[in-house]
Amino acid sequence: MKKSFQIELFDFFFKSGIENYVGVPDSTLKHFISRALEKKKIIITTREEEAIGIASGMSMSGSNSVVFMQNAGFANSISTITSLIELYQIPVIFLIGWRGYLKNDAPEHRKIGKIQPDLLKIIELPSKVLSEKNWKKQCIWAMKKIENHQPCALVIKREFYD
Amino acid sequence: MIRKEAMELILKKIKSEPIISANGFISRDLFELKEKNSNFYMIGSMGLSSSIGLGVALKNPKKRIYVFDGDGNILMNFGSLVTIGSIKPKNLIHIVFDNSRHASTGGQPTNSKFIQIEEIAQKCNYSSIFRVKNKQEIIKVLTKIKTLSGPIMILIKISHGGKIGNRIEIPPIEIKERFMKNLEEI
Numbered sequence: 001m002k003k004s005f006q007i008e009l010f011d012f013f014f015k016s017g018i019e020n021y022v023g024v025p026d027s028t029l030k031h032f033i034s035r036a037l038e039k040k041k042i043i044i045t046t047r048e049e050e051a052i053g054i055a056s057g058m059s060m061s062g063s064n065s066v067v068f069m070q071n072a073g074f075a076n077s078i079s080t081i082t083s084l085i086e087l088y089q090i091p092v093i094f095l096i097g098w099r100g101y102l103k104n105d106a107p108e109h110r111k112i113g114k115i116q117p118d119l120l121k122i123i124e125l126p127s128k129v130l131s132e133k134n135w136k137k138q139c140i141w142a143m144k145k146i147e148n149h150q151p152c153a154l155v156i157k158r159e160f161y162d
Numbered sequence: 163m164i165r166k167e168a169m170e171l172i173l174k175k176i177k178s179e180p181i182i183s184a185n186g187f188i189s190r191d192l193f194e195l196k197e198k199n200s201n202f203y204m205i206g207s208m209g210l211s212s213s214i215g216l217g218v219a220l221k222n223p224k225k226r227i228y229v230f231d232g233d234g235n236i237l238m239n240f241g242s243l244v245t246i247g248s249i250k251p252k253n254l255i256h257i258v259f260d261n262s263r264h265a266s267t268g269g270q271p272t273n274s275k276f277i278q279i280e281e282i283a284q285k286c287n288y289s290s291i292f293r294v295k296n297k298q299e300i301i302k303v304l305t306k307i308k309t310l311s312g313p314i315m316i317l318i319k320i321s322h323g324g325k326i327g328n329r330i331e332i333p334p335i336e337i338k339e340r341f342m343k344n345l346e347e348i
Contacts, residue, residue, distance in 0.1 A: 056213075057213070060217075061345050062345070
């Protein structure tokens, strides 16, 4: 997703009332994260689970969060997502960068990249993949989810090599 | 002094302030000693009580927020000390019950007996740290922290053992809902 779309994406969430952006950086999401840094609304954590914990505390205080991470970190966090976010039904929007979407992405990302959609399905976390065309519609869907106190995930494909 | 004895003393000083308690026997002891709406009992997600506590503390700056943590728990999420120490919430009181054991899984040893967890917290910019090992010291520290600002860590050396507390019977969604309602009211 190009820089201009990622900035629009952040601004959409910000205007929609998402107050906190907590997570571990990912190159696929770097423009989104830069925007959050610019707006001073960000907490960069040491691990993804930690970010999920902080966002949970904020959500329970009535202040909603986007938790951003790479899908490697998402895979690390599965137990936390099932035993905290899903068990207690804490509304959090996950924004996940999908490494390994391209078959020839770096070797360390291939396996998780291949099973990324299945992982989301298996843990029953409702999710949508964002594109430059559909992102707004999917974000409105995500906002509705958290308004109904449900967690969800938005995924951005890594469509370039570096 | 076992965990329950230490916890009982602390609970005498906590009224309606929120407590986030780590999974395992820590939450079970709290449930047995002083069940109330302002307790957030963790069932799973080991290691994250201090992170949840940080999130709650940042959004409720007028209230003191207590985290009841264990040595096994904090060793699993040491990064949390870095994040807490970087943001420095003034209202966060981080209590670690340290028996150098994974008590809930059968009492296997942790490596906390070889290190000083509270000194690591100090190096991570906690405002005050305390290491206590008996009831008199707990009472003294609880009086002292009344006028101190956080983040504060109180590490309490406890002995392993004691009767296992009952499982928490409240459904997780209810634990969350009443905790949230309580936060709104304060």
